[in-house]
Amino acid sequence: MMLLFWMAILVCMIWFYSRLWERNIQKNAEIIYELPHKPVQEDDQIEFWIRIENKSYFPIPLIHINQLLPEGLRWIYDQQAKQKLSIRTYLLPKQRVRKRYRIRCLKRGYYFFEPVRCVLYDGIGLNEVHIDLPTDTRLLVRPQPMEEEFASFSLTELSGEYILYRWYHGxxxxxxxxxxxxxxxxxxxxxxxxxxxxxxxxxxxxxxxSQTSIHVMLNLQSHDYFRLGIKKEIVDLQCRVAAAIFLKAQESGFPYGLFSNAAWSGPGVLKIEPNCSYDHLDFLLSLLGKIKSFPSCPFSSVLKKYNDDNISKTNHLIILTSFWNKEITERIGSIIKRGSHVSVIAFPHSQERIFKWKRKYPFTCLKS
Structure with missing residues (x-):
């Protein structure tokens, strides 16, 4: 009889510990991601630290963590690229563990990490806790600047075109x-x-x-109805070429700006006035990483606004486009008549259409 009494007490103590452990652990488990503060661009591998902390006075005999990465990122784990990372470890009371992993950035974008799915085990088999821990982690991946051949094409030609309009000394x-x-x-x-x-x-x-300004214009439209037929890979390619042009313009001392029909977090049409400074370059490269891969309006609307606000004989408009139609041709024609110099870099999917229209401005086809 006494044995049964003590066995009942033991079972009650185990049950009470399990309930107390569950209530305490849910509030005191924490996961923090630590990312580098320096700018990150496509094809970079970055160090990624995961800090797992147990703030309670109870141990966690086993913790199982599952994290699914955004589409453009991959874990480099055991020489393999994985989108999902699985971690198993344990934590003593008031213990903190830091683990280092590597992430490869495959595509540009502004990525938000999903909440971490964790399963905590009490070690005696009576209880397990499933919790989703928010990380509040974001990662901005900038586009990798393309080889300089297209940036050099635009800016070298520009120097020859406008040498009489530009003073050598301030x-x-x-x-x-x-x-x-x-x-x-x-x-x-x-x-x-x-x-x-x-x-x-x-x-x-x-x-x-009189100073020449470089105006890079991104056209994300790829169909007569601008919301249809968006191709993200072409948008990413446009951003790489734009990044190369900005870098070349900064090195050459030309003010440069960005105009686009891309959807972005700011109001109205995306319009960044030309400037020439490393802070301006840093802002534009970050913006190229953040812009969404779909247009907010037809490209002809952006050309009309540009025609109304930015015409000057010292402006050089570089259009990066994957779409062409008659209305765009007419808008560009009016820009040229008012004195601006225009160059076009055509991307795959638009080149056949562009050849149908007569052109009076430099034109380059980008191979796929």
Missing amino acids: DETRISGVREYTANDPYKQIDWKATAKTRKLMVKEYDTT
């Missing part, structure tokens, strides 16, 4: 701002007030009387 009567000193700057350009404020050697930056 006009000293027109100060546009200040920047950090470089080895090629003369001492007379040093701005001592700005140097004293920033504690860095700063020089005056002069504006030019």
